[in-house]
Amino acid sequence: MTSERRTRLSPEARRAQLIALGVQMLATQTLDELSVEAIAAEAGISRGLLFHYFSSKQNFYREVVRATAADLIARTAPDPALGPLDALRASLDAFVGYVEENPAGYKSLVRGAAGGDGEMLAIFDETRSALAQRTVEMAEAGGFELPATARIAAHGWIAFAEECVIRWLDHPEVDRDALLDLLGTALPLLLVGAAAGAGAVSALLPAVG
């Protein structure tokens, strides 16, 4: 226990410290494995004091998941200085890097750690919606006018990317670059395909050669 940890922190700083420890531990643990006892011990406070800052374990978990989601959104923010396809690639690179660093926690979140918790589900839905909305804005900045089906496709692509990365973690049958190619190609294909309708498939077939 360092002296820094023993320092008396303001309530805001203590809350932030506990949440940050939770986010950090979620890298290598599933949400279910996350122990409030271990986090309190790491912060040098009692379990009871942790519950003074967070009314319940579930409430603490929610704040940890909210902070994790905000971290993911920030780390994958597209760089406005790049063109849309390069910004997409850099963003996906950051996304895959994030999942590589946080495999257990990420997988547990995507695979339903929310259980029947409505507030937790709302955090997941908001996160996916924020990522999808950003994707739509990136495409529109690239000059595409997106029909309603393409907006649905943008949401679907977020789930596609989540699933592909999780599958890739468990079965790394292709290299990282091939995974990035797959994810980065899929988005414009799905958006353009949604705009082109059923003709899209036949237009693409010659490209396979």
Added chain:
Amino acid sequence: MTSERRTRLSPEARRAQLIALGVQMLATQTLDELSVEAIAAEAGISRGLLFHYFSSKQNFYREVVRATAADLIARTAPDPALGPLDALRASLDAFVGYVEENPAGYKSLVRGAAGGDGEMLAIFDETRSALAQRTVEMAEAGGFELPATARIAAHGWIAFAEECVIRWLDHPEVDRDALLDLLGTALPLLLVGAAAGAGAVSALLPAVG
């Protein structure tokens, strides 16, 4: 309570009846809302007798989810008499029909009713893998040789379809046919795109006109 329900059933028949009632109730309820009391009452047996057949509530839930997944897989089985694209369309039509009939339960399952339950997660993973594997076989029957990235893409497409349908249920901004077009176009686009690599996007662009 009908006389049929009062009938003494064999253990196998009673288990099957209870699971079928669970599957049926899951249409309009989330897994969390599913009440073993209500199911026992509907079957005309005591709560205690239900626990005689299933060791725990969680165990009963698992069997209900397993049966629900088997039902979904069976109902969306591709018709071998049709060509691959027609079989895909019919399968997607059945899938969307299934979700329309079971919105609450379906959404709760996709959105993480598994919680931290490892066995439940395994059922979900197996179901998605079965659907993805069937998709790969359908494409290969259509004459495509799929590279490893395309097999990852097939898994991703299952998640894409789940997410699009759930988004569409909550925000029905396009009609059912447009949704089916989107889902049915996405799969060959993603598989062909995975095979074509980065050149796929530029090959498709002229199709948008």
